[in-house]
Amino acid sequence: MMRAAYDEIADWYEEEFLRAGRGKGDDPLGIDAALRDLLGRGGGLCLEIGCGTGVHAAGVRDLGWTPVGIDLSGGMLRHARNRLPIAKADAERLPLKDNSVPAVIAMMVHTDMPGYPAVLREVARVLRPGGVFVHVGVHPCFCGGFADRGDLDAVVIRPGYLDGHWTKESWTDRGIRDKVGATHRPLPELLHAFLAAGLTLERFAEGGTPTPVVLAMKACKGR
Incomplete structure (x- = not known):
């Protein structure tokens, strides 16, 4: 379902949605800043799961x-192929050997992955001991079908945050979620999925003002 949806909106995402975001400033939600801060300088392969059109490759x-990068959507990968090496693959079954990569990132995609706990287990499997995983995603407390962000000075949180669910409800019809939907997990459930996968949480960041839009986390695999 998600694959077909993103195939259908790939051109819109690349040509309109990303362009509109750039018009609001270089990094209005702090996504790039979180990646720089939490991933940090390094060397070797950095796997991006759900790479989409590959817009984060330059920062990496x-x-x-x-x-x-890997992604399920051929439409999105068509735009990504000039930005980074890519493969069409399922993040729940990564085509990589155990303990094979030093870094993995997931950029604003966890709500697109109903099986995100399984994805985290795969991340832990392919990371080398001591490897780094950076998750940058929509903030589960302030974003979702339950949140009305029409007035950023008074974000309205309606009932539904605790109900983990998939929905296409959205406060705007100019974003992504009303088109492809999103899977919501409350914050404790999301954090527990990291721990259950055997990942150690190390650092955190939030982005977007005046109410955070982004929650970012750095986790490591034990040596």
Whole structure:
């Protein structure tokens, strides 16, 4: 379902949605800042799960890493192929050996993955001991079908936050969620999925003002 939806909106996402975001400033939600801060400088392969059109590849390269991306959507990958090496693959079944990569990132995609706990287990499997995983996603407390962000000075949180669910409800018809939907997990459930996968949470960041839009986390695999 998600794959077909993103195939259908890939051109809109690349040509309109991303352009509109750039018009609001270089990094209005702090997504790039969180990636730089939590991933940090390094070397070797950095796997991006759900890489979409590959817009984060340049930032990964600037930090010294070599980006490689996987995604289920052929439409999105059509735009990504000129930005980084890609493969069409399922994040719940990564085509990589155990303990094979030093870094993995997931950029604003966890709500697109109903099986995110299984994805985290795969991340832990393919990471080398001591490897780094950076998750940058929509903030589960302030974003979702239950949240009306029409007035950023008074975000309205309606009942529904505790109900983990998939929905296409959205406060705007100019975003992504009303088109492809989203899977919501309350914050404790999301954090527990990291722990259950065997990942150790190390650092956190939030982005977007005046009420956060983004929650970012750095986790490591034990040596």
